[in-house]
Amino acid sequence: VFSAIAQAPEDSILGVTVAFNKDPSPVKVNLGVGAYRTEEGKPLVLNVVRKAEQLLVNDPSRVKEYLPITGLADFNNLSARLIFGAGSLAIQENRVATVQCLSGTGSLRVGSEFLARNYHEKVIYIPQPTWGNHPKVFTISGLVVKYYRYYDPGTRGLNFHGLLEDLSSAPQGAIVLLHACAHNPTGVDPTLEQWEQIRQLMRSKGLLPFFDSAYQGFASGSLDADAQSVRLFVADGGECLAAQSYAKNMGLYGERVGALSIVCKSSDVAVRVESQLKLVIRPMYSNPPIHGASIVATILKNSEMYHEWTIELKAMADRIISMRKQLFDALLQRGTPGDWSHIIKQIGMFTFTGLNSDQVTFMAKEFHIYMTADGRISMAGLSSRTIPHLADAIHAAVTG
């Protein structure tokens, strides 16, 4: 009965790893996947995560019972505090409904399905370009995806004018997806002043902000600085949604730990919102897994472990920033034509190099360096050892 089924295309991001794995070259480099690597090119489990796991394993009172549909209560409360700030009025007034979800993707999925069922406007505006999974998640949830201008290839920076124009002409009440920090794939974020202008425009038109926070603390090294955009919107008392992921900032990728928070106008509304979120989650996966959320809760509620986490987090962010500087210097040294200052200006895990798809293909074929077709490279996949090779490849691609 399945013999006529068509072969589905490879996921454009995960497909890069498939091609990389097939390449037998010893000098190959995978800059496609958005996962942190050490200077030695190895995946990293944070010390503080290992410590939390030890505590959990050695605690005989811990059992493997099902969590509630909404997940681990401690984890939800601490996650809301992490993104909105400990002093957030919305939290103090019990206006936030938070549910534990399957990492950032699951939080986006649950949030958008909730909106498709319970919110009057079905159109969601997402930036052009954006993370490749966004349009798929929102469409399958029943929302209608439209784009707002975001990136200016000319300046390799923000097209702020285009962004404001597109949001101005969005229908009243439309949902707007905003990357809280470290925009993926461009690494280009609005300044705080620009965020404030976006906020004013969105509030004046009743546009509903849906923040995707996949890189809190990972962009600048500061958990507070990377949450400024979200906190600006929550401080005005209005509604918003926020999807949080602990994949990058705690290195919990495969544990699938995340949270969806919906900030409401009153505690009464938040209770009803939570009841509807349960109706979304129950038939999807019943309830979320316990292990990863327990790790996060253990770290967030212990001040010593929390402090240790912030130090390890900053070390990851700093290594990425140092890779930017080293790559920029290496291109300067080679006299590679063009302005490469965007490499040090962009923020977060990725650099949107400006290389076109032919150049990307050339670099994979001739230099065994793999990246997504849009020219996005993961700075976390680089090391002092691989940077000269990458700089040679970029130089050859640009001058060849």
Ligand code: PMP
């Ligand atoms: N949003 C953005 C912008 C991302 O870059 C990612 C990870 N690549 C995610 C969400 C979700 O990741 P995860 O589901 O692994 O938390």
